[in-house]
Amino acid sequence: MSDSVGVVKTKFVTFKDDFFFESGRVISQVTVAYETYGTLNEKKDNAILVCHALTGSAHAAGFNREDEQKPGWWDSMIGPGKAFDTNKYFVICSNFLGSCFGTTGPSSIDPHSKKRYALKFPVVTVRDMVKLQKKLVDHLGIEVLHSVAGGSMGGMQALEWGVTFPYATKSIIPIAASAAITPMAISFNAIAKFAIMKDPNWRGGDYYDDVMPTDGLAIARMAGHITYMSDESFHGKFGRRYSAYEGIYDFQGFFEVENYLRYNGYKFTEFYDANTYLYVLKAMDIFDLSYGRNSLKDALRLVTAQSLFITFTSDFLFPPYQTEEIVNLMKEIGQNPQWENIQSDYGHDAFLLEFEVQTGIVRDFLEKVK
Amino acid sequence: MSDSVGVVKTKFVTFKDDFFFESGRVISQVTVAYETYGTLNEKKDNAILVCHALTGSAHAAGFNREDEQKPGWWDSMIGPGKAFDTNKYFVICSNFLGSCFGTTGPSSIDPHSKKRYALKFPVVTVRDMVKLQKKLVDHLGIEVLHSVAGGSMGGMQALEWGVTFPYATKSIIPIAASAAITPMAISFNAIAKFAIMKDPNWRGGDYYDDVMPTDGLAIARMAGHITYMSDESFHGKFGRRYSAYEGIYDFQGFFEVENYLRYNGYKFTEFYDANTYLYVLKAMDIFDLSYGRNSLKDALRLVTAQSLFITFTSDFLFPPYQTEEIVNLMKEIGQNPQWENIQSDYGHDAFLLEFEVQTGIVRDFLEKVK
Numbered sequence: 001m002s003d004s005v006g007v008v009k010t011k012f013v014t015f016k017d018d019f020f021f022e023s024g025r026v027i028s029q030v031t032v033a034y035e036t037y038g039t040l041n042e043k044k045d046n047a048i049l050v051c052h053a054l055t056g057s058a059h060a061a062g063f064n065r066e067d068e069q070k071p072g073w074w075d076s077m078i079g080p081g082k083a084f085d086t087n088k089y090f091v092i093c094s095n096f097l098g099s100c101f102g103t104t105g106p107s108s109i110d111p112h113s114k115k116r117y118a119l120k121f122p123v124v125t126v127r128d129m130v131k132l133q134k135k136l137v138d139h140l141g142i143e144v145l146h147s148v149a150g151g152s153m154g155g156m157q158a159l160e161w162g163v164t165f166p167y168a169t170k171s172i173i174p175i176a177a178s179a180a181i182t183p184m185a186i187s188f189n190a191i192a193k194f195a196i197m198k199d200p201n202w203r204g205g206d207y208y209d210d211v212m213p214t215d216g217l218a219i220a221r222m223a224g225h226i227t228y229m230s231d232e233s234f235h236g237k238f239g240r241r242y243s244a245y246e247g248i249y250d251f252q253g254f255f256e257v258e259n260y261l262r263y264n265g266y267k268f269t270e271f272y273d274a275n276t277y278l279y280v281l282k283a284m285d286i287f288d289l290s291y292g293r294n295s296l297k298d299a300l301r302l303v304t305a306q307s308l309f310i311t312f313t314s315d316f317l318f319p320p321y322q323t324e325e326i327v328n329l330m331k332e333i334g335q336n337p338q339w340e341n342i343q344s345d346y347g348h349d350a351f352l353l354e355f356e357v358q359t360g361i362v363r364d365f366l367e368k369v370k
Numbered sequence: 371m372s373d374s375v376g377v378v379k380t381k382f383v384t385f386k387d388d389f390f391f392e393s394g395r396v397i398s399q400v401t402v403a404y405e406t407y408g409t410l411n412e413k414k415d416n417a418i419l420v421c422h423a424l425t426g427s428a429h430a431a432g433f434n435r436e437d438e439q440k441p442g443w444w445d446s447m448i449g450p451g452k453a454f455d456t457n458k459y460f461v462i463c464s465n466f467l468g469s470c471f472g473t474t475g476p477s478s479i480d481p482h483s484k485k486r487y488a489l490k491f492p493v494v495t496v497r498d499m500v501k502l503q504k505k506l507v508d509h510l511g512i513e514v515l516h517s518v519a520g521g522s523m524g525g526m527q528a529l530e531w532g533v534t535f536p537y538a539t540k541s542i543i544p545i546a547a548s549a550a551i552t553p554m555a556i557s558f559n560a561i562a563k564f565a566i567m568k569d570p571n572w573r574g575g576d577y578y579d580d581v582m583p584t585d586g587l588a589i590a591r592m593a594g595h596i597t598y599m600s601d602e603s604f605h606g607k608f609g610r611r612y613s614a615y616e617g618i619y620d621f622q623g624f625f626e627v628e629n630y631l632r633y634n635g636y637k638f639t640e641f642y643d644a645n646t647y648l649y650v651l652k653a654m655d656i657f658d659l660s661y662g663r664n665s666l667k668d669a670l671r672l673v674t675a676q677s678l679f680i681t682f683t684s685d686f687l688f689p690p691y692q693t694e695e696i697v698n699l700m701k702e703i704g705q706n707p708q709w710e711n712i713q714s715d716y717g718h719d720a721f722l723l724e725f726e727v728q729t730g731i732v733r734d735f736l737e738k739v740k
Contacts, residue, residue, distance in 0.1 A: 234554040
């Protein structure tokens, strides 16, 4: 595959100094898992940081093994000739703080107690994630990024980069994101949180030496899954098709959409940690770009990077009106954001699926960034 | 209160003959709980059947006790001078088949085994509910109803009445309903179902002599609650307000919307039975007006009643386009349905809340019914 970055190894770096959380908590020896694609040029000015979403990882493109079945989560956007063209750019993706794919999080071993952190891990915020990414970028010897991009919670990180480190990135590309999620989105996350915490196997988060709260985590994922789709995509993908081997009058007979949600819910429990899911949901819930900055407008005054916002018409988890609000405020204060509201039936998942239309938009934007 | 029907007693009738379910199953001695408001005239032609929604009961108006705090679920619409004017009409509301408020359902005692039915109860369909309502109407000596009205699953029943018993009602008023729910609505119900069935206390439905699957049922209700509101009503009612006594960096700190969902979720478990919830969700999922009738268009050919459809713009559980489809098909086959799509931010709950605008529409419609 000439447009693939090929086989890529996940790298790790551990920072020996203390890491201070937004909450005031401190931990030491934070490890970051990350991958890079393409080559950093001599001037070190061609680096782009890509930020992953809720349950993503550092593995954004290519394959970790020759025989890996599925490429990284944004492989359609990262590679030679793609939107994030690895012939031109040095693309970095790191697993965010609090996750369970190599970067320190609730399922990591606390170096002091030699036991897993579980609920002793500090509450993580998007700002914490961004601060750790900055440490990684420093570690790689990069002073100024060409861009920071990401979808969903990755877009929140891109936005936060623009406000927290305006001097360290020339541009930001928040996709399918917002400055704070809606109360409706919080409600979906609440279903997920209660499902996990009410699973008797969760046991206050101390389940690592025993059975996992699999049912709770599966139900949590199912609730999330609904928000990634749209009324249109549910119709298109499933309609009201019923299982071929069950009757509609069978008490436990299921529609195909139910089987799909269940299958993917339980599949998720094979690779994701329940406490981690609670922590990342919390980070998503409490993210508020304006927090401690007087107002959203004042927060946005700090942005000096060029900005490209992308939204999708059928995304009800991060409705386009939220980005419209940001864009309008930025214009009011004399900034010049670019906003593309893409017509799509894929709902929130569109940022992963609508790569063709995004490619043109992102490529043109990155060309113009100075 | 001059516009209240006052204190009303719930009545009961038990039918001695066998009841045949759509599934082919049979049970005997079905009891129906019902209430009536107003007076049946001598010609017995002023009766209106009101059908309740998913978790409703026969108690649609007035008070069951002098000291009851909250009136029946549609008290704003039923009473002297109200939309369903009890000075003119004899209003009947019965608890539907499979529910847990007096009518026979999964939590009832099986007269043969003397034990609760639990999962031995047959799967109930909206057609089964409607057939039992017809028995009640016959029992009351009414040959032709003036109207059958209801919101949500109550609207599905009204629609089914129009198709199953065209000779027995002069009009139908399906509100915030559809001919079959969307796959997205099925998905929300799936979350609810899995939450209950994965609660270890559910024990295959045999929990009546032990602890109730309270957590599962509470989570199920929370999932339902989301679908009754709208993005707008979530913003209006809660915004992103955070609990006054918890910090945003507290792992178990909650937004007000989370506390609200939790409170109402657990409150629900005090009066609703978990198996019953599974059965009524199933009935909602599998309802399809076209089932066994070749097509939706052919099903609608059977309707001879005058029809008034009401929808609400922000209702994403029963989106207005579903009613539009019905109305368009009815017009194609020469019928003359009236459809009012009411601008409202209340989401699906609007059928319970937007009583002022509904009152005018319903009153005028009922006047014209011949």
